[in-house]
Amino acid sequence: MPDVSLENISKTYNKGKTIALRDISFSIEKGELFGLIGPDGAGKTSLFRILTTLLLPDAGKATVNGYDVVQQYREIRKRVGYMPGKFSLYQDLSVEENLNFFATVFNTTVKENYNLIQDIYVQIAPFKNRPAGKLSGGMKQKLALCCALIHRPEVLFLDEPTTGVDTVSRKDFWQMLQKLKAEGITILVSTPYMDEASLCERIALIQNGSIMSIDTPQQIIQMYPDPLFAIRAENMSTLLADLRQLQLLKSVYSFGDYHHITFVQNQENSPQELVQQLAQAQHLQLEIKPITPGIEDCFIYLMTQQNESQRNGN
Amino acid sequence: MKIIKVLLIKEFKQIFRNKSLLPMIFVMPIIQLLVMPLAADYTIKNINIAVVDHDRSAQAKMLLDKITASGYFRLVDYGNNYKQAYTLIESDKADLIIEIPHNFEKDLLREGQQQLLIAVNAINGMKATIGASYVSAIIAAYNQNLLAQINTIGAKPSFINVISNNWYNIFMRYQIFMVPGILVIFVTMVGAYMCSLNIVKEKEIGTIEQINVTPIKKYHYILGKLIPFWIIGVVIFSIGFFGVAYWVYGIVPLGNVLLLYGYLAVYLVALLGFGLLISTYADTQQQAMSVAFFFMMIFILMSGLFTPIEAMPAWAKAIAHFNPVTYFIEVMRMIVLKGSGFYNIRTHFLVIIGFAFLFNFWAIWNYKKTSG
Structure with a gap:
C-alpha cells in the first residue's frame, strides 16, 4: 500500500479563476525519497498544503499514511512532519525552546527521539540559547528540520528546503535526507533546482498545476x-x-x-x-x-510538448 | 492540559521578551491615568471676556465686579467700541463680549428693566456654552440682589431659590468621574489590540502553519491566546485601580470590589473574543491595527465616557447600546461612585455575557470557515 496517494486532486483559487492544480494523481511508496520538481508557481506548495491538511482540495481524494486528508486530518497531523518553504518557527524563542516546544506539542521529548536528529542537532547545538530569528539561513533550515523530525514522523514533507541555501549546505542537506530515508521515513521534497532531481529515487515534473512525467530520474532522461x-x-x-x-x-x-x-x-x-x-x-x-540530456533538458522538452498540446486543444 | 500549559509558557516567554510590549502594558496605563484626567477637565476657567461699556455707571461697575470676581473670567478688554471688541473675538483673544447699553443704570432704576448683550465665540462650543451659562447665572444672581434693593421699601420679594445637591460626587470632582472610565478603555485596548495583533502576527510570520500541522486542537490554541491576555487585562486593571485611582486620586470604591472584578472577568472574555474576531478577518498586522483602531474610536467616543449618552440622537444611542464599553463604564461608575450591588447591574451582566458569546462564537465560526 502506498504511503502517500493522490487521485485526481484539483485546486483553484479566486473562485475558480486561478488554477493551482489540475487532476493530479500519483503515489509514493513507504520509505521512498520522492522529488517534486518544478519552477515557482507550478503548484508545489498547494500540493504540500493539501497533503499536510492545511488546505482542502476542490476535488479528488488523497491519503497520507493510509488516512484521508479531509476526513482523518487529525491522525495525519500526529504522523507527519512538515517544513514549510518559509521559516516558520518562533523567532523570539531560542533553538532549544523551539525544539522542546514542538516535542511537547507532539507528546514526546527531545531525549526520546534524539538519535534521529543527533547528526543535525550537533551542528546547531553551539547556538542552542540563541533566538531562532538570529540564526543564519543554513542554521535555520537545520533547526526547522529538527523540529519537523522531533516526533519521528512517518512521512516528512519538505517544501523547497534548499531554496536560498548555499551549495555546501545544500549538499549536506541531501546527505541528511539519505540518512533519514535509511531510517524508513517516507520523504516528499520539492525543489526548483533541477540538479537536485537526480538525488531522488523518483521524481514528478510539475508545471502549471499538471504533472508532466513521473519516473526515476534515469528513466526520465532515457525517454528524451x-x-x-x-x-x-x-x-x-x-x-x-x-x-x-x-x-x-x-x-x-x-x-x-x-x-x-x-x-x-x-x-x-x-x-x-x-x-x-x-x-x-x-x-x-x-x-x-x-x-x-539532464533533467532540465527533459523538463524543457516536456514543457514545450505541454504548451503545444494545450495550443492544439484550444 | 499539558498542551495548554506549554502554549501558555511559550506565550508568556514571548510577551516578556518583547522589549516594546512590556513597558506598554505596565507603564502606559499609569502615565495615561496620571495625565489624562488632569488635562481633560470640563470645569472651564480662564474664559476671556471683552466688555463694551457705553454707560460707565456705578451699577455697571458692580455687575462687572461680580463677573470678574467669580474667578472663571479674565477681563482682556474694557472699552466702548463693539467693533473693537469683535476684532478680539475674530483674533481668538476673547471668548465672550458683554455689551452694556447707554443709560443702563438710569433705565434700570427708572423702568425696572434693562437689556444686556452677550456675544459668544462658538468656535469652541464647550467653552462658549459653559461661559454663557456662567455669565447668565451671575447676572441672575445680580438681578435678584437688585430686585431686593429696589423693593426694600415695599413688601419682601418672594422668589423660589433652587438648591442643587450633587449626589455620589458631592464636589463634582471630575477625576472621580473620569478615572474609572479611562481604566475601562485600557482593558478594552488589551482585548481589541494586543490579542488580535498577537494572533495575526503568527499568521503573518507563518508560525500558525507550523502549529496547524501539529496535534494542537483549535480550542487549545485559542485558549492559549486568550488566557495570557485575560491575565494581562486583570493586571493592568489592578495597577490602574489600586495603584493610580486609589493612591493618586483617592478614589475608594463604595461598592463591592469583588463584584467589579467579576464583571471585569466577563468583560475581558467578551473583548478578547472581539480581538479574536478581528484576527480571523485580518491577514496582516496592519489590517488588524486599522480595523481595531476604527472600532476603538467608535467604542470610546460613543461609550458615554466624554459625552452623556442621554444627549445623543436616537441613532447614536442605538450604537452606544451596541457598544460593550458603554456597559462597563456604567458599571464602573455605578459600583465605584454609587456603591451599586449585583441587583442594580444584573442587566449589564446579561448584556456582557451576551457579547461574550456573540464575539467568541462568531470568531470560532469564522476561524473554522477560513482554515480548512
Whole structure:
C-alpha cells in the first residue's frame, strides 16, 4: 500500500479563476525519497498544503499514511512532519525552546527521539540559547528540520528546503535526507533546482498545476527523444540569435557555458554542416559535442510538448 | 492540559521578551491615568471676556465686579467700541463680549428693566456654552440682589431659590468621574489590540502553519491566546485601580470590589473574543491595527465616557447600546461612585455575557470557515 496517494486532486483559487492544480494523481511508496520538481508557481506548495491538511482540495481524494486528508486530518497531523518553504518557527524563542516546544506539542521529548536528529542537532547545538530569528539561513533550515523530525514522523514533507541555501549546505542537506530515508521515513521534497532531481529515487515534473512525467530520474532522461548537442563559440549571444534563425534546428536553449540544441532531422553529418554554416557567419572558436540530456533538458522538452498540446486543444 | 500549559509558557516567554510590549502594558496605563484626567477637565476657567461699556455707571461697575470676581473670567478688554471688541473675538483673544447699553443704570432704576448683550465665540462650543451659562447665572444672581434693593421699601420679594445637591460626587470632582472610565478603555485596548495583533502576527510570520500541522486542537490554541491576555487585562486593571485611582486620586470604591472584578472577568472574555474576531478577518498586522483602531474610536467616543449618552440622537444611542464599553463604564461608575450591588447591574451582566458569546462564537465560526 502506498504511503502517500493522490487521485485526481484539483485546486483553484479566486473562485475558480486561478488554477493551482489540475487532476493530479500519483503515489509514493513507504520509505521512498520522492522529488517534486518544478519552477515557482507550478503548484508545489498547494500540493504540500493539501497533503499536510492545511488546505482542502476542490476535488479528488488523497491519503497520507493510509488516512484521508479531509476526513482523518487529525491522525495525519500526529504522523507527519512538515517544513514549510518559509521559516516558520518562533523567532523570539531560542533553538532549544523551539525544539522542546514542538516535542511537547507532539507528546514526546527531545531525549526520546534524539538519535534521529543527533547528526543535525550537533551542528546547531553551539547556538542552542540563541533566538531562532538570529540564526543564519543554513542554521535555520537545520533547526526547522529538527523540529519537523522531533516526533519521528512517518512521512516528512519538505517544501523547497534548499531554496536560498548555499551549495555546501545544500549538499549536506541531501546527505541528511539519505540518512533519514535509511531510517524508513517516507520523504516528499520539492525543489526548483533541477540538479537536485537526480538525488531522488523518483521524481514528478510539475508545471502549471499538471504533472508532466513521473519516473526515476534515469528513466526520465532515457525517454528524451532526440540526440542532444552542446555548442559554444566566442560570442555566445550572437550565436544564440543565429541558431534560432536556422530551420534545421528543432530546439535551441541557453544553458550557461553551452547552448543545447537538437536537429529536426538528425543525420550523422548534421553537426559538421552546422559548424560550417556558422563558420561562414564569422563565428570563431566553434565547438560542438554530443551530450546526454539532464533533467532540465527533459523538463524543457516536456514543457514545450505541454504548451503545444494545450495550443492544439484550444 | 499539558498542551495548554506549554502554549501558555511559550506565550508568556514571548510577551516578556518583547522589549516594546512590556513597558506598554505596565507603564502606559499609569502615565495615561496620571495625565489624562488632569488635562481633560470640563470645569472651564480662564474664559476671556471683552466688555463694551457705553454707560460707565456705578451699577455697571458692580455687575462687572461680580463677573470678574467669580474667578472663571479674565477681563482682556474694557472699552466702548463693539467693533473693537469683535476684532478680539475674530483674533481668538476673547471668548465672550458683554455689551452694556447707554443709560443702563438710569433705565434700570427708572423702568425696572434693562437689556444686556452677550456675544459668544462658538468656535469652541464647550467653552462658549459653559461661559454663557456662567455669565447668565451671575447676572441672575445680580438681578435678584437688585430686585431686593429696589423693593426694600415695599413688601419682601418672594422668589423660589433652587438648591442643587450633587449626589455620589458631592464636589463634582471630575477625576472621580473620569478615572474609572479611562481604566475601562485600557482593558478594552488589551482585548481589541494586543490579542488580535498577537494572533495575526503568527499568521503573518507563518508560525500558525507550523502549529496547524501539529496535534494542537483549535480550542487549545485559542485558549492559549486568550488566557495570557485575560491575565494581562486583570493586571493592568489592578495597577490602574489600586495603584493610580486609589493612591493618586483617592478614589475608594463604595461598592463591592469583588463584584467589579467579576464583571471585569466577563468583560475581558467578551473583548478578547472581539480581538479574536478581528484576527480571523485580518491577514496582516496592519489590517488588524486599522480595523481595531476604527472600532476603538467608535467604542470610546460613543461609550458615554466624554459625552452623556442621554444627549445623543436616537441613532447614536442605538450604537452606544451596541457598544460593550458603554456597559462597563456604567458599571464602573455605578459600583465605584454609587456603591451599586449585583441587583442594580444584573442587566449589564446579561448584556456582557451576551457579547461574550456573540464575539467568541462568531470568531470560532469564522476561524473554522477560513482554515480548512
